[in-house]
Amino acid sequence: MERENRFWRVILLALPLAVFAAFVIWPLADSFHYSFTNWNGFNPDFDYVGFDNFLKIHSDKLFLNAAINTALWIVAAIVVPTGLGLGLALLIDSRIPGGSVFKSIFYLPICLSAVVVGQIWVWIYQPDWGLLNTVVEAVSGESFNYAWLAKPDSALWSVILAWSWQQTGLSMVIFLAGLTTIPEELLEVCEIEGARALQRIRLVVIPLLTPATVVVIALNVINSLKGFDILYTMTGGGPFNSSDTLAMHMYNESFKKYLMGYGSAISVVLFLIALTIVRLYFRQLRKVDELHG
Amino acid sequence: MITLNRRGALAALAVAPALLLGAPAFAQGGDVTLTHYFTGEFGLKLFNEQVAKFEADTGHTIKNSPIGHEDFKTDILVRAAGDSLPDVFSYWAGARTQFVVDAGSLHPIDDMWARDGLDSVVAKSVADSATMYNGKRYLVPFNYHYAGMFYNTQVLADAGVSEMPTDWDGFMALCETLKAAGVTPIALGSKYRWPAQFWFDYLLLNTAGPDYRAALMDGSAAYDDAEVKAAMAMWRELADKGYFAPNANADTWTDASDKVARGDAAMTLMGTWITGYWNGLGLEPGKDYDFFPFPSIADGLPGSVVGPVDGLVVSNDGENRAGAEAFLSYMMSSADVQASWTSGYGALSANVNVDPANYNEVMQRVSTVVAGADVFAFNYDLATPPPVAEVGLSMFSRFMDDPSQVDDILAQAAADAAQAFTE
Numbered sequence: 001m002e003r004e005n006r007f008w009r010v011i012l013l014a015l016p017l018a019v020f021a022a023f024v025i026w027p028l029a030d031s032f033h034y035s036f037t038n039w040n041g042f043n044p045d046f047d048y049v050g051f052d053n054f055l056k057i058h059s060d061k062l063f064l065n066a067a068i069n070t071a072l073w074i075v076a077a078i079v080v081p082t083g084l085g086l087g088l089a090l091l092i093d094s095r096i097p098g099g100s101v102f103k104s105i106f107y108l109p110i111c112l113s114a115v116v117v118g119q120i121w122v123w124i125y126q127p128d129w130g131l132l133n134t135v136v137e138a139v140s141g142e143s144f145n146y147a148w149l150a151k152p153d154s155a156l157w158s159v160i161l162a163w164s165w166q167q168t169g170l171s172m173v174i175f176l177a178g179l180t181t182i183p184e185e186l187l188e189v190c191e192i193e194g195a196r197a198l199q200r201i202r203l204v205v206i207p208l209l210t211p212a213t214v215v216v217i218a219l220n221v222i223n224s225l226k227g228f229d230i231l232y233t234m235t236g237g238g239p240f241n242s243s244d245t246l247a248m249h250m251y252n253e254s255f256k257k258y259l260m261g262y263g264s265a266i267s268v269v270l271f272l273i274a275l276t277i278v279r280l281y282f283r284q285l286r287k288v289d290e291l292h293g
Numbered sequence: 294m295i296t297l298n299r300r301g302a303l304a305a306l307a308v309a310p311a312l313l314l315g316a317p318a319f320a321q322g323g324d325v326t327l328t329h330y331f332t333g334e335f336g337l338k339l340f341n342e343q344v345a346k347f348e349a350d351t352g353h354t355i356k357n358s359p360i361g362h363e364d365f366k367t368d369i370l371v372r373a374a375g376d377s378l379p380d381v382f383s384y385w386a387g388a389r390t391q392f393v394v395d396a397g398s399l400h401p402i403d404d405m406w407a408r409d410g411l412d413s414v415v416a417k418s419v420a421d422s423a424t425m426y427n428g429k430r431y432l433v434p435f436n437y438h439y440a441g442m443f444y445n446t447q448v449l450a451d452a453g454v455s456e457m458p459t460d461w462d463g464f465m466a467l468c469e470t471l472k473a474a475g476v477t478p479i480a481l482g483s484k485y486r487w488p489a490q491f492w493f494d495y496l497l498l499n500t501a502g503p504d505y506r507a508a509l510m511d512g513s514a515a516y517d518d519a520e521v522k523a524a525m526a527m528w529r530e531l532a533d534k535g536y537f538a539p540n541a542n543a544d545t546w547t548d549a550s551d552k553v554a555r556g557d558a559a560m561t562l563m564g565t566w567i568t569g570y571w572n573g574l575g576l577e578p579g580k581d582y583d584f585f586p587f588p589s590i591a592d593g594l595p596g597s598v599v600g601p602v603d604g605l606v607v608s609n610d611g612e613n614r615a616g617a618e619a620f621l622s623y624m625m626s627s628a629d630v631q632a633s634w635t636s637g638y639g640a641l642s643a644n645v646n647v648d649p650a651n652y653n654e655v656m657q658r659v660s661t662v663v664a665g666a667d668v669f670a671f672n673y674d675l676a677t678p679p680p681v682a683e684v685g686l687s688m689f690s691r692f693m694d695d696p697s698q699v700d701d702i703l704a705q706a707a708a709d710a711a712q713a714f715t716e
Contacts, residue, residue, distance in 0.1 A: 042397075043396035147543035149543060150694070151694070236485075238486075239694055251367075258370065259680065
């Protein structure tokens with residue numbers, strides 16, 4: 001019987017494993033392979049160039065720019081949607097009137113595709129008639145047509161804000177789930193002992209939300225590394241590469257400059273960064289499990 | 294009741310992938326697969342009508358996969374990388390086609406060209422410049438365009454302008470007149486970068502000449518040469534005087550066209566596809582809009598016009614080569630297809646049998662200007678290899694953001710282009 005079960009387990013796992021191998025493992029291995037070539041994407045003939053593509057990364061100013069932007073995005077991903085998600089979760093958990101309605105509204109953006117979210121924010125940022133500049137004009141009483149997505153100083157941050165808007169709902173829901181695990185009695189005891197609301201949040205709620213916070217931060221960081229589609233929709237990495245991330249730089253090098261070998265090398269570096277983050281995440285998760293059972 | 298034993302399950306697993314792999318082959322049959330970028334404002338409905346004529350007249354069936362203009366540039370590369378190019382695809386003549394030919398992805402069409410007598414159909418000047426690569430013919434010029442200064446007739450009339458400029462001083466005076474009348478003289482939508490290239494093309498061609506420009510395009514001249522600096526200085530003067538509408542990098546070419554159509558700006562330097570776009574909005578050629586050629590600048594240089602040629606090519610690994618060649622031949626040879634496509638799309642036909650009377654009055658004059666030019670030059674991103682074009686397109690966009698940085702921008706472009714030419 002056990003042998004029969006094992007057989008069916010293998011059979012039933014075979015198909016998803018085959019799909020995973022075909023669409024994840026194989027392309028991944030191919031990227032590693034092509035990162036050692038000068039393949040241009042069209043030509044079936046290419047040469048092996050050893051570590052040249054990886055050495056080129058060191059002198060590539062656009063790579064450095066993209067790496068800095070990626071790091072900024074990661075930091076923003078840790079701070080903005082995590083902070084906003086926590087704040088919203090605490091507000092909704094405090095049983096304000098219409099809390100469940102607000103919960104649905106704040107969660108809604110995560111149900112939208114990143115392309116749709118990107119397009120909505122392109123309209124919001126539109127310099128001549130977009131919502132943001134219209135509001136600024138109404139408040140200041142002066143003409144204002146700043147092109148948020150077309151200026152190198154603001155393009156990346158404008159995209160990060162739009163991405164955070166979408167991501168906040170997910171953080172909020174995870175924090176809300178975490179809040180349900182905090183015993184009511186504990187908070188009541190704190191209140192009886194004279195702890196004010198902010199003290200209860202800072203000294204009791206936030207420490208007890210550590211498992212949820214680890215999950216939220218990890219998801220936000222991983223999603224920030226995947227934040228290609230919204231960036232592509234909103235700026236395409238522009239103007240003149242100012243909002244490039246590593247994923248966008250890889251895309252530009254591979255598909256616009258036809259340097260598929262070099263683009264593959266960038267993708268390998270990006271993969272190693274993501275792998276490091278995921279390993280750190282699992283290590284942290286293990287520690288949290290040990291602490292919180 | 295159906296039961297599945299272990300042997301059956303293993304057999305099913307073994308057969309399933311084979312069925313999946315075989316499915317596309319059964320589906321394809323005698324169809325001709327086609328991918329093109331004639332979508333949205335670039336004439337999808339009209340193109341489909343021409344495809345339907347081919348199907349009706351020849352009995353072939355087209356499996357049509359249109360891709361958005363910007364996404365097409367990536368998509369075709371992805372398909373090439375995956376050895377899944379369609380039988381036929383649209384492509385831009387010039388450096389981009391050269392790149393694909395060098396990669397061995399295209400099938401030469403010399404035999405079809407000779408068999409179907411295309412020498413007597415395609416205008417020789419276009420055939421010579423757009424269809425031959427490495428000594429063989431690879432592309433039929435489905436249509437071609439011309440970039441000119443398209444303007445809102447009412448706006449210019451309201452500003453008291455009745456005569457269009459033919460030289461640089463006249464052009465600067467026109468801009469000043471418009472600005473004094475409270476109108477933004479020039480709209481430019483360089484969000485996707487390429488619309489800015491026409492300024493660079495014309496300024497360089499009309500100050501340094503086509504030979505120097507060809508040298509810059511093939512890497513034997515540099516972006517920090519005096520010739521390029523001189524052309525950019527003229528562009529900068531326009532920007533510094535406030536002749537461009539603000540936030541060019543925030544607008545697409547259609548945004549800029551809309552500004553001109555609405556009268557928020559007076560003119561825009563754009564390809565003739567703008568006429569198809571404006572006609573679709575209900576504007577009347579000659580009445581609501583018109584054009585004038587980019588003004589000449591330096592004396593003694595050949596008269597140059599700039600534009601792209603939209604071609605159709607046959608891929609090397611397509612499954613229905615005969616059908617693909619039949620499609621190319623038909624779409625090029627049929628005067629009916631060429632006339633209705635180019636007149637509706639806002640393009641020019643390279644088919645000598647197309648009566649110019651099919652064009653609207655603006656396009657008829659465009660046709661005359663192009664015919665009278667000494668040089669037809671491919672626009673920038675079709676004239677230089679794609680990796681270098683990326684450098685230049687970013688340079689234009691950076692320049693439009695802050696023209697005062699022009700020296701730094703050119704020095705950077707010179708270094709980046711030199712690097713790109715070695716890759």
